[in-house]
Amino acid sequence: MLEHFIPYSTQSIDESDKKSVIKALFSSHLTQGELVSTFEDLIAKFIGTKHAITFNSATSALYAAFYALKKSLNPQKTYSIITTPITFVATTNMMLAHNITPIFGDIDMSGKLKLEGLQNLVREDTIAICTMDYGGSSVDMSGFREFADRHNLIWISDSSHAFGGSVDNVKIGSMADMSIFSFHALKPITTCEGGAMVCSNDEYADSARLVCSHGIVKKALYNQDCVDLGFNFRLSEVAAALGISQLKRLDSFIDKREEIARFYDNAFLDNPYFSIIKLKDNERSTRHLYPILLHREYVCGKEALAQKLVEKNIGVQVHYKPIYNFSHYQRFNYPILRNAEDFYHAELSIPCHQSMNLNNAKIIADEILSVFG
Ligand SMILES: *Cc1c(COP(=O)(O)O)cnc(C)c1O
Numbered sequence: 001m002l003e004h005f006i007p008y009s010t011q012s013i014d015e016s017d018k019k020s021v022i023k024a025l026f027s028s029h030l031t032q033g034e035l036v037s038t039f040e041d042l043i044a045k046f047i048g049t050k051h052a053i054t055f056n057s058a059t060s061a062l063y064a065a066f067y068a069l070k071k072s073l074n075p076q077k078t079y080s081i082i083t084t085p086i087t088f089v090a091t092t093n094m095m096l097a098h099n100i101t102p103i104f105g106d107i108d109m110s111g112k113l114k115l116e117g118l119q120n121l122v123r124e125d126t127i128a129i130c131t132m133d134y135g136g137s138s139v140d141m142s143g144f145r146e147f148a149d150r151h152n153l154i155w156i157s158d159s160s161h162a163f164g165g166s167v168d169n170v171k172i173g174s175m176a177d178m179s180i181f182s183f184h185a186l187k188p189i190t191t192c193e194g195g196a197m198v199c200s201n202d203e204y205a206d207s208a209r210l211v212c213s214h215g216i217v218k219k220a221l222y223n224q225d226c227v228d229l230g231f232n233f234r235l236s237e238v239a240a241a242l243g244i245s246q247l248k249r250l251d252s253f254i255d256k257r258e259e260i261a262r263f264y265d266n267a268f269l270d271n272p273y274f275s276i277i278k279l280k281d282n283e284r285s286t287r288h289l290y291p292i293l294l295h296r297e298y299v300c301g302k303e304a305l306a307q308k309l310v311e312k313n314i315g316v317q318v319h320y321k322p323i324y325n326f327s328h329y330q331r332f333n334y335p336i337l338r339n340a341e342d343f344y345h346a347e348l349s350i351p352c353h354q355s356m357n358l359n360n361a362k363i364i365a366d367e368i369l370s371v372f373g
Pocket of ligand 1: 056058060090160161183184193194
């Protein structure tokens, strides 16, 4: 048995992170200084977009992306966005914040929005498609790019799980019109709380910066104008310092999670209880999650199994309950989606992160197989 509880995901903070943070903490500016700009430049360069705008969370970044999207549209009209029900609720909550109606498409068994049949969901008022790179594995980038272009939709990618992921060396976040990353503690790198929106469109970037900082534009030293309703969604200098330091460690984080995930892939090969999600050879997933999918006969026992695993110090979680099931979403009368339901019932995320080692993974794999047995 594991000596200590191992959560399904956790951060890794080392001496280099600590040094970077302490230095920022004792600098002249704790907010709106050079570190945030530097972090943004590094993110844009890393992803390969013209702009990166940081926020105090990915939720704020999502808010800003939908804000930028609506900016050029008629404020009197109502709009909809096609998205996935298997995501964190912030994805669609931020649509509701802009009075945009989410339309849910079904997923495939990799947990991601299924392209096939999606054209049937496009309505008169549909302005965008919003995908989510479940677990850090990219959606079909060229497929969604082509779909969005063909239907004259903007493609927004909630890539909160996927900072550092790629397919054929094409970075996740480089092909959508706007992509959002999360730097929450459990995500691929962390700034404690934080997020970013990347894009190459100047207007989207300007809009996102505007709403991030009170809707204020500076005209001269003290002459400012507030041109629209805005907020304070800014990342602090101290958080940016942590982000800059974490960015240097990102590759090693992903390598570590990949090593653990590959170990699980082998350990669980052909087991009689559950299946795993096989990744494609040409993709680099951030392995934010390591999901196992219980075979049908074990689904009704999932709660008891999860409880047993927690008792054995193995942190597990379910990602995600389909959003249309939430109380706040009942008023839309959404139809039930078959795969989304099956996925939710079958899925269990097990520990896979940079703060554990192969020995932990071996114990976890053995325990899981024995608990199912
Ligand atoms: C974590 C997460 C968010 C929210 O990120 P925060 O930085 O915590 O606001 C949004 N969408 C998805 C898919 C997430 O996993």
